[in-house]
Amino acid sequence: MRKMFATLLALALAALGSSATSAAEDPPTRPPTVLVTGANRGIGLEFTRQYVESGWKVIATARDPTNATELQQLAFQHANLVVEKLDLADNAAIATLAQKYRGQPIDVLLNNAGYLGEPDKQSLGKTFDYPMFEQIMRVNAYAPLVMSQAFLDNVLAGDQKKIIALTSGIGSVTLAARFGGLVFYRMSKASLDLGMRALQADVRSRGIKVGLLVPGEVETQMLRDSGYSGRGKPPDEAARALIRVIDGLNDQDAKLLSLDGTIVPF
Ligand SMILES: NC(=O)c1ccc[n+]([C@@H]2O[C@H](COP(=O)([O-])OP(=O)(O)OC[C@H]3O[C@@H](n4cnc5c(N)ncnc54)[C@H](OP(=O)(O)O)[C@@H]3O)[C@@H](O)[C@H]2O)c1
Numbered sequence: 001m002r003k004m005f006a007t008l009l010a011l012a013l014a015a016l017g018s019s020a021t022s023a024a025e026d027p028p029t030r031p032p033t034v035l036v037t038g039a040n041r042g043i044g045l046e047f048t049r050q051y052v053e054s055g056w057k058v059i060a061t062a063r064d065p066t067n068a069t070e071l072q073q074l075a076f077q078h079a080n081l082v083v084e085k086l087d088l089a090d091n092a093a094i095a096t097l098a099q100k101y102r103g104q105p106i107d108v109l110l111n112n113a114g115y116l117g118e119p120d121k122q123s124l125g126k127t128f129d130y131p132m133f134e135q136i137m138r139v140n141a142y143a144p145l146v147m148s149q150a151f152l153d154n155v156l157a158g159d160q161k162k163i164i165a166l167t168s169g170i171g172s173v174t175l176a177a178r179f180g181g182l183v184f185y186r187m188s189k190a191s192l193d194l195g196m197r198a199l200q201a202d203v204r205s206r207g208i209k210v211g212l213l214v215p216g217e218v219e220t221q222m223l224r225d226s227g228y229s230g231r232g233k234p235p236d237e238a239a240r241a242l243i244r245v246i247d248g249l250n251d252q253d254a255k256l257l258s259l260d261g262t263i264v265p266f
Pocket residue numbers: 037038039040041042043044062063064086087088089111112113114115139166167168169214215216217218219220221222223232
């Protein structure tokens with residue numbers, strides 16, 4: 001009996017020893033990390049859900065986390081999801097968040113948040129609202145650049161090194177003259193596209209890939225606010241297709257890529 005016990009103990013110790021050795025030889029791999037802005041609803045919430053369920057670490061930012069019920073529920077269920085408060089119109093808040101994550105790799109910086117504004121305040125024949133123009137430009141065009149700068153070292157430290165922005169086909173300069181309306185929003189996305197393409201030139205030599213994604217019409221609050229609701233695809237479907245495009249992103253010039261990866265003219 002004593003002999004059998006000693007044999008079992010020896011076997012257990014040997015197993016422990018061998019697992020300690022292999023752990024020393026193969027350090028645990030780090031799950032990839034994505035930072036998603038505007039994660040409390042719409043496509044951003046779906047990006048968050050799908051990345052979290054795939055085992056990524058997700059830093060999900062929202063202007064008002066206390067009222068982001070679905071996002072909070074998701075965070076309650078998944079330890080790999082962290083929710084952070086962030087208003088993209090607040091440069092100091094962006095700097096503070098970047099400071100908090102200093103030294104931590106971020107594989108994908110996903111500039112998803114966007115602001116449409118009120119259609120009637122950005123159309124010829126109606127009103128042009130300057131404060132709204134400023135807010136649209138700030139959130140859609142300026143904030144992704146500030147975020148890219150603030151988190152550049154994090155992206156450089158990541159394995160995938162991707163900076164992504166959600167843009168819109170109605171911001172395409174080539175297609176612009178075909179229809180009117182939503183002028184501020186469309187100007188902001190055209191500015192975003194140019195800014196991100198210029199950024200690509202700045203960071204290409206450092207191995208960063210920049211992606212401009214065109215989701216098409218997606219049934220979110222934004223589409224409802226635009227007046228075109230009823231013909232968009234569900235947000236989960238859009239996010240799934242966009243994640244595939246992000247996965248396959250190469251280091252070519254930042255082009256406007258639709259859900260199936262085809263190029264939308266800039
Ligand atoms: N849905 C479409 O058909 C469509 C088409 C083309 C492109 N897009 C683009 O896809 C992206 C996601 O849009 P969506 O359809 O999911 O829109 P959405 O449902 O309206 O969500 C927009 C998100 O952006 C956030 N946001 C707005 N202003 C912000 C600020 N100052 N600071 C931080 N977050 C802010 C919102 O937060 P709050 O809840 O706090 O406002 C919300 O989380 C946007 O960039 C949009 O332009 C959408």
